[in-house]
Amino acid sequence: MQKRVLAAVLAAAFAPLGAMAEVTGASVGYDYTSLAENGMSGYNKSELNGAMEYSFGSALSMQGDMALRVLDGTKVDSQGLTLHTIVRPGGGATALGFFAGKDWVDGKGMEFYGLEGAGQMGAISYDAALTHVDGRNADANGLSLRGAYALSDRFDLGGRFDGYRASGETLSRYAATAGLAISPGLKMTGELGRFDTAGRDTETYIGLGVKATFGGSGGATFGKRGFMDFAPAY
Numbered sequence: 001m002q003k004r005v006l007a008a009v010l011a012a013a014f015a016p017l018g019a020m021a022e023v024t025g026a027s028v029g030y031d032y033t034s035l036a037e038n039g040m041s042g043y044n045k046s047e048l049n050g051a052m053e054y055s056f057g058s059a060l061s062m063q064g065d066m067a068l069r070v071l072d073g074t075k076v077d078s079q080g081l082t083l084h085t086i087v088r089p090g091g092g093a094t095a096l097g098f099f100a101g102k103d104w105v106d107g108k109g110m111e112f113y114g115l116e117g118a119g120q121m122g123a124i125s126y127d128a129a130l131t132h133v134d135g136r137n138a139d140a141n142g143l144s145l146r147g148a149y150a151l152s153d154r155f156d157l158g159g160r161f162d163g164y165r166a167s168g169e170t171l172s173r174y175a176a177t178a179g180l181a182i183s184p185g186l187k188m189t190g191e192l193g194r195f196d197t198a199g200r201d202t203e204t205y206i207g208l209g210v211k212a213t214f215g216g217s218g219g220a221t222f223g224k225r226g227f228m229d230f231a232p233a234y
Helices: 002-017
Strands: 022-035 044-055 060-071 076-087 095-105 108-121 124-134 140-150 155-166 169-183 186-197 203-214
Touching: 022 186, 124 155, 140 169, 169 203
Parallel strands: none
Antiparallel strands: 022 044, 022 203, 044 060, 060 076, 076 095, 095 108, 108 124, 124 140, 140 155, 155 169, 169 186, 186 203
């Protein structure tokens, strides 16, 4: 039921835009991450996600994201919705945005919002965001950085960093990433990294994914946002 409600909400939010804008990019993907050692071995996260972007011209667009997750180590389900407002100064390759959304974890909601930027300089692509989360007991702030270098038109290498602080406690996630285009519009991704959270030993984690993109822009402009994207698993 929750999955159908989330899909209906996202569709309803963008339906009125159809007469005023055109779809310039979309994506659908599946990601799996797993903690691999110490006391959290076997904890993992499975996520089905999608995004769609509407353009109002070369300088203004909107993007909507939806995610459905299962935290296998805890048997907890999670869902998320995000809306982005995107501006491209001068209609160029650099995009600046404001985003807002909500994550539900085991039926309990957390709102978040923030500022973001993304773009490409030659073979280098980047995506960055500052996130504020309105928690149930305390607010939190996070920083996300992602970058990749295209070694060819099919293969890229990069990295990511995510840092999150709430009530004086921090968690961080950093990893090496790779992407391989297996056909036009279809890409496999992988990452190997470390996850550090208060009160536990630093954990190694691995991630695998597949992503299909649609549209001339190669999918939506921005990556995933929200509280649940800061940690590979719980």
